[in-house]
Amino acid sequence: MLKINNLHASIEDKAILKGINLEVKAGEVHAIMGPNGSGKSTLAAVIAGKEEYEVNEGSIELEGEDIDELAAEERAHKGIFLSFQYPVEIPGVSVTNFMKTAINESRKAKGLEDMPAKDMLKMIRDKSELLEIDRKFLSRSINEGFSGGEKKRNEIFQMAMLEPKLAILDETDSGLDIDALRIVANGVNKLKSKDNAVIVITHYQRLLDHIVPDFVHVLHNGKIVKSGGKELAHELEAKGYDWIKEEVSA
Amino acid sequence: MELKEKLVSSFMAFEDTVDVHSSIHDIRTEAIKTFEEEGFPSKRLEDWKYTSLNSILKHDYSVFPKHENDIEFKDVKKYFIHDIDAYKIIFIDGKYASHLSQTTHDGLDVCLMSAALTKPKYKVIIDNYFNKIAAKNGISSLNTAFSYEGAYINIPKNKVVEKPIQIIHFSTGNEAAVMLQPRNLIVVNENAHVQIIERHQSLTDNPVLTNSVTEIFTNKRAIVDYYKIQNDRQSASLIDNTFVNQKQESLAKVHTFSFGGKLIRNNLNFYQNGERIDSTMKGITIIGDKQHVDHNTLVHHIEPNCESHQDYKGIFDDNSTGVFNGKVVVEKEAQKTNAFQANNNVLMSDKASINTKPQLEIFADDVKCSHGCTIGQLDESAMFYLRSRGIPEKEARALLMFAFSNNVLDSVKIPEIKNRITKIIANKLGVNIGFDL
Numbered sequence: 164m165l166k167i168n169n170l171h172a173s174i175e176d177k178a179i180l181k182g183i184n185l186e187v188k189a190g191e192v193h194a195i196m197g198p199n200g201s202g203k204s205t206l207a208a209v210i211a212g213k214e215e216y217e218v219n220e221g222s223i224e225l226e227g228e229d230i231d232e233l234a235a236e237e238r239a240h241k242g243i244f245l246s247f248q249y250p251v252e253i254p255g256v257s258v259t260n261f262m263k264t265a266i267n268e269s270r271k272a273k274g275l276e277d278m279p280a281k282d283m284l285k286m287i288r289d290k291s292e293l294l295e296i297d298r299k300f301l302s303r304s305i306n307e308g309f310s311g312g313e314k315k316r317n318e319i320f321q322m323a324m325l326e327p328k329l330a331i332l333d334e335t336d337s338g339l340d341i342d343a344l345r346i347v348a349n350g351v352n353k354l355k356s357k358d359n360a361v362i363v364i365t366h367y368q369r370l371l372d373h374i375v376p377d378f379v380h381v382l383h384n385g386k387i388v389k390s391g392g393k394e395l396a397h398e399l400e401a402k403g404y405d406w407i408k409e410e411v412s413a
Numbered sequence: 414m415e416l417k418e419k420l421v422s423s424f425m426a427f428e429d430t431v432d433v434h435s436s437i438h439d440i441r442t443e444a445i446k447t448f449e450e451e452g453f454p455s456k457r458l459e460d461w462k463y464t465s466l467n468s469i470l471k472h473d474y475s476v477f478p479k480h481e482n483d484i485e486f487k488d489v490k491k492y493f494i495h496d497i498d499a500y501k502i503i504f505i506d507g508k509y510a511s512h513l514s515q516t517t518h519d520g521l522d523v524c525l526m527s528a529a530l531t532k533p534k535y536k537v538i539i540d541n542y543f544n545k546i547a548a549k550n551g552i553s554s555l556n557t558a559f560s561y562e563g564a565y566i567n568i569p570k571n572k573v574v575e576k577p578i579q580i581i582h583f584s585t586g587n588e589a590a591v592m593l594q595p596r597n598l599i600v601v602n603e604n605a606h607v608q609i610i611e612r613h614q615s616l617t618d619n620p621v622l623t624n625s626v627t628e629i630f631t632n633k634r635a636i637v638d639y640y641k642i643q644n645d646r647q648s649a650s651l652i653d654n655t656f657v658n659q660k661q662e663s664l665a666k667v668h669t670f671s672f673g674g675k676l677i678r679n680n681l682n683f684y685q686n687g688e689r690i691d692s693t694m695k696g697i698t699i700i701g702d703k704q705h706v707d708h709n710t711l712v713h714h715i716e717p718n719c720e721s722h723q724d725y726k727g728i729f730d731d732n733s734t735g736v737f738n739g740k741v742v743v744e745k746e747a748q749k750t751n752a753f754q755a756n757n758n759v760l761m762s763d764k765a766s767i768n769t770k771p772q773l774e775i776f777a778d779d780v781k782c783s784h785g786c787t788i789g790q791l792d793e794s795a796m797f798y799l800r801s802r803g804i805p806e807k808e809a810r811a812l813l814m815f816a817f818s819n820n821v822l823d824s825v826k827i828p829e830i831k832n833r834i835t836k837i838i839a840n841k842l843g844v845n846i847g848f849d850l
Contacts, residue, residue, distance in 0.1 A: 244802075269803040
C-alpha cells in the first residue's frame, strides 16, 4: 500500500527527516513512536502533502504510484487521510457542509456525480452513530469551540466519512480522556479492514492498548532506529526513550 | 473642456427643461454654486485621502444621454432579483423605463422623483424632506443641482410592504461615455416596513460615471432594509451618497455588496434623531484587478440609548485597493450609546492594499463603543486542513473566503438575495460549489 524509500525532508533548510524507510501493507496497523522533536508529525505531514516541507531525497509510493508531486487534495482523492494533532478551527463552515464538499470534490475528481442528498444524510447518520456524535454537533462550525476530545472525535468522524485507504493518526490520543479514547479507538477499529491500513503516531503506548499495532517503529532524529512487534511499545512505556537514544549513539 | 466646466455650463441647458420658478429650483441653483466653488473632491481632503477621482473624471461624459428604450426584459433579466414578486422602478440612461417597471400608487407611492418634484400633490412632502439631509459638499451638491429623476418612495403609516422594491439604473453607453445622477427620496412613515434593492448596471464597456444621492427618512418605529448590489462592469464607476435620517425606535439596515466596477465610493451616513434607534451597516467587498472600493461611513449618535452596528469584510486580490473610513460621533447627550464597528480584510496578493481607519469622536461618558480592524492573509493551516480532505486549492480558498464573509450574509432577510449574492461570489471566485454554510 505505502512504500517510503530513503525519505529526506526539510523545512526552511532545516533537515527533519533523514532517510526514512517504511513499508505498510493493506490490512496492517503500524505505530510510529518516538520522543518529542523526532520528526513524527513531519512524517505525517509530508505523506499528506503539506507544501511547506520540501522533499530533498527519496520517494513516497502509494499502491506503486509515486505521489511526491501530487497536491494534498490529490493525495486525499487517492485515499490518504491525516487525522491532525491540532485540528484547525474554521469559523463559518459547518462540519456537515465541509464533509459534503469534501466527498463531492473527491467524487468529481473521479468523474462521478455528486452523492445524492439522501445517501449523504444516511451516511452522516450512520457514521455519527459509530463515533457516538450528537448530530447537533455537526451543524456547528468546524472545530470552533470544540473540546480537545470533540476535535479528535470529529477527525475520526471525517475519516469514517471519507473511507481512506491509508489513515494516519497523528497524536490522536493527546487531549483525550479515557472515555473519549475508547470511543475514538473503537471507531478506528470498526473502520479497519483487510483493504486499508492505519499508521498510528503516538508518544505513549496507551492508545496502542486499544488500537493494537502489527508493527511498532521508533523514530529518532529523523530516522527509524528500531522496529518490532507490539511488545516494543510496552518496552518503551516501561523504559522510556533514553535507552534507544543511547543504543543509537553507541 | 474639463468635466467640471462642462457640468457647470450644462446647467443652463438643464434649466430649459425644468420649471425654474419653483422652490426646488432655488435649491438647485444654490447647489450648482456650491459645486462651482468646491468642484470634485481631491485627495487633499482628509475624507478623500485614499481615493482619487482623476482617472474617472478624464472622460468626455455625455451629461444628457439620448433617450434609449429598446432594451427588452429578457436581455436584462439576470440583473433583476427575478425569482420574487417585486415593485420595480427601472431607468435606462437616466430615463424612466415604464415597460420594465412596476410602480404603484395603491396604498403606497412607488414611483418617480420627476413626478414628486413637479406635481402639486407631493409639494408638502418635497418641502419637508427633499435635500434636508443630503450633504452640502461639492459632490452631493452636483447631484442636487441636476436632481430631476430617480425613485420616489413613500410608505404610509403602519404599512408593511409585502414585496421588495427594486431600483435599477441601466446605462447603455450607446453614446461614448455617460454620466448619470439619479436622485432618490424614500420616506418611511411611522411603524411602516419596507425592503429595497438598488443596483446600477452598465450594459456596454463604454465608461459610465454615476453620482447618486439617496435620502432615506425612517420615522418613528419604521423599519428599512436596504440592499445595494454593486457588481458592475470594469468600465463603470459609482459615487453613492446615501443619507439616512432616523427617528425614535426605528431600525435601518444597509447592506452593501461591492464586487465589481472600476471605482466605487460609498458615502453612507446615518443620523440618529431620537431614542432607541438601531442603525446597521454591513458590507462584503470582493475585488481584484485594479478595482478600487472605498467605504466612507458615518453614524451620528445624537440622542441617548441608541445602537449602531458596522461590519465590513473585504477581500482584495491582484492590484486592487480598498478603503474603509468609519466615523462614529457620539454627542454629549447620547448617553448609553452602544456603537460597534468591525472591519476585517484579507489581502490575497502582495500588490493589493487596504487603508482602514476607524474614527471615534465620543463626547458622552457612559457609552460602549468598540472598533476593530484586521488585515491578514488567508490562513495557510486552514488551507492545508481543507485540502487534506480532498477539497482542491481554488475551492478551499473560496470556502474560506465565504466563511470569512458569511456573518454579513446572516442578516440578509430575503433568501433570494442571499442566493444571488452567494452565486455572484462563487462566480467571482471561479468555483462551482454550493455554499449553504
